[in-house]
Amino acid sequence: MNQYLGGPSLWEGLPALDFAPPASSQAASAPAAGVSGESTVLRFLDMGQSDATLIQQGGGFILIDAADSAHSEKLLHDLQAAGVETLDLLVMTHPHADHIGAMAQVLETFTVKQVLLPDFTKAPLPTTRTFEKVMEQIADQNIPTVTAAPGWTFSLGDGTLTVLGAGVETDNYNELSIAGRFDSPDLSYLFTGDGESGVEQDLLDSGANLSAQVYKAGHHGSSTSSGEAFLSRVRPQIAVISCGLDNDYGHPDAETLDKLTAVGAQIWRTDQQGAVTVRRVNGQLQAESEKEAA
Numbered sequence: 001m002n003q004y005l006g007g008p009s010l011w012e013g014l015p016a017l018d019f020a021p022p023a024s025s026q027a028a029s030a031p032a033a034g035v036s037g038e039s040t041v042l043r044f045l046d047m048g049q050s051d052a053t054l055i056q057q058g059g060g061f062i063l064i065d066a067a068d069s070a071h072s073e074k075l076l077h078d079l080q081a082a083g084v085e086t087l088d089l090l091v092m093t094h095p096h097a098d099h100i101g102a103m104a105q106v107l108e109t110f111t112v113k114q115v116l117l118p119d120f121t122k123a124p125l126p127t128t129r130t131f132e133k134v135m136e137q138i139a140d141q142n143i144p145t146v147t148a149a150p151g152w153t154f155s156l157g158d159g160t161l162t163v164l165g166a167g168v169e170t171d172n173y174n175e176l177s178i179a180g181r182f183d184s185p186d187l188s189y190l191f192t193g194d195g196e197s198g199v200e201q202d203l204l205d206s207g208a209n210l211s212a213q214v215y216k217a218g219h220h221g222s223s224t225s226s227g228e229a230f231l232s233r234v235r236p237q238i239a240v241i242s243c244g245l246d247n248d249y250g251h252p253d254a255e256t257l258d259k260l261t262a263v264g265a266q267i268w269r270t271d272q273q274g275a276v277t278v279r280r281v282n283g284q285l286q287a288e289s290e291k292e293a294a
């Protein structure tokens with residue numbers, strides 16, 4: 001188990017993307033031999049002050065979180081517009097309403113093959129109606145579930161999602177967030193849900209490979225996430241912040257923006273730019289957004 005920890009064995013045969021310096025060497029990252037070469041598309045959907053990220057690779061899809069209930073129709077529309085009929089995997093990073101508010105509707109609307117759940121042995125089981133509806137929907141449709149554990153992997157096309165952390169013992173559901181990475185021949189992506197310092201420290205202590213070209217800033221760019229030690233291990237080229245315009249939480253935090261800039265990340269924000277799409281085009285990692293930055 002945990003074969004990916006501490007050693008390079010799992011990554012043999014893949015281009016050394018994670019350790020390549022940014023920018024100048026990007027064009028050298030050709031797809032590995034024997035793979036379809038279809039590029040991975042990361043879509044950071046614009047769900048206001050809520051979250052939904054779609055990974056597309058090899059004709060399949062993974063959805064990480066499912067927005068809040070206010071964005072239910074928009075989420076279903078955006079997923080359909082992206083060509084989703086089946087979700088190979090649906091990930092619930094943690095059970096807060098801004099991540100699971102439209103999850104029951106997603107389960108009703110699309111064929112979902114498997115759901116990855118947080119490790120509820122580390123926190124009191126949620127009692128919200130929103131959470132119960134999701135679990136009832138999963139049970140009604142007999143959808144297989146798996147509880148997150150470090151080292152669990154899921155293949156999608158030429159890519160692999162790997163769970164790196166499954167939260168810490170907590171009564172703060174943010175710290176229950178599943179953290180993981182998606183690696184394909186053309187890009188690497190790291191997500192931590194709304195994980196705060198506990199989740200980040202757990203990942204640092206685990207010795208897992210945190211280096212990633214694309215990083216979704218934890219907890220909507222909050223000051224409680226994206227600590228310096230953590231970012232120094234991630235060193236993303238592109239950081240995406242998912243948050244709502246003029247939200248009540250002050251997300252993203254100004255210092256967090258500075259810290260991301262300090263490690264060399266180009267910052268993209270759904271509150272100012274709408275949905276953000278990241279993919280590799282002609283060897284170059286590219287982000288594009290619905291709108292120009294304000």
Ligand SMILES: [Zn+2]
Nearest residue numbers: 051096098194
């Ligand atoms: Zn959140």
